[in-house]
Amino acid sequence: MSASTPGRGEGAPLVFITGASSGIGQALALRYAQAGWRLALVARRGALMRTWAMAQGWPASQWAVYEADVRHEAEIAAAAQACLTAQGLPEVVVANAGISVGVDLGLAEDLAVLRDLLDTNVIGLAATFQPFIEGMRARRRGTLVGMASVASVRGLPGHAGYCAAKGAVVQLCETLRGELRPFGVCVVTLAPGYIDTPLTRENDYPMPFLMPPAAFADRAFHAISAGARWRVIPWQMGVVATILRWLPRSWFDVLVGAQRHRKKRRRDPT
Incomplete structure (x- = not known):
């Protein structure tokens, strides 16, 4: 783990975002910067992240980059501790880093793929939250944001690992919400639909x-600010998710059985 460590920039609230080097994470960084927040940006590609951040023209006191892979608990713990030391306790922690890859459970080698999906999307999320929970509880304020997916609603052929991982994210966040609510700490679960990112550009289906x-x-940004418990974005996919959730199993089996599913090639976490 390495970090750029500008000053604390006292006054503005701080957001800690994993998977910040591309896609949703990078877009969230831009949105929070636009709102005047300080940024703690975590990515495996630290040099690339720093180059991008410097190109934005932000004041040095507004941002810091921490290089870490959420699959390695020691790295994300070190990044969190560096953030606490250099910038303070965040108001918002966004566990965004994740991977999406198809799994064929008939292949022995795909058990390792399944394990990597769970390590990144579930254990990585928990490891991102953990260093900040006690501080937020003691302060009696803060927000933890878990990045789930519409894919968490039902199991989709070809995506056993991703659906399982994102379903676990939903349940983990729901459990944390009940545990932390008495301490004034919010837990927000976001479920993106299809967002135009490097992850989805490889999809070969509508x-x-x-x-x-x-x-x-x-x-x-607005859902997090409002302390939304669960938010599907865009709202149209929320309607789709509701239909899928309540669709009888026999109908759901017919629906997904008519689709063609091919194993997606591997994607590493941002």
Whole structure:
């Protein structure tokens, strides 16, 4: 783990975002910067992240970059501690880093792929939250944001690992919400639909209601600010998710059985 460590920039609130080097994470960083927040940006590609951040022309006191892979608990713990030391306790922590890759459970080698999906999307999320929970509880204020997916609603052929991981994110966040609410700490679960990111550009199937990252980030910013417990973005995918959730299993099986699903090639976390 390495970091750029500008001053604390006292006064403005601080947001800690993982997976900040591209896609949703980068768009959220831009949206929070636009609102005047200080930024703690976490990515595996630290040099690339720093180059991008410097190109934005932000004051040095507004941002810091921490290089870490959420799959490695020691790295994300060190990044969190560096943030606490250099910038203070965040108001908002966004566990955004994740991967999406198809899994064929008939292949022995895909058990390792499944493990990586769970390590990144679930354990990585928990490891991102953990260093900040006690401080937020003691302060009796703060927001933890888990990035789930519409794919968390039902199991989709070809995506056993991703659906399982994002379903676990939903349940983990729901559990934390009940535990932390008495201490004034909010837990927000965001469920993106199809967002135009490097992750989705590899999809070889229709993506209804595809949304630009900046539009997603704006809606997510307001949902987080409002302390929304659960928010599907865009709203049209929320309607789809509700239908899928309550669709009888026999109908759902017919619906997904008519689709063609091919294993997506591997994506590493941002």
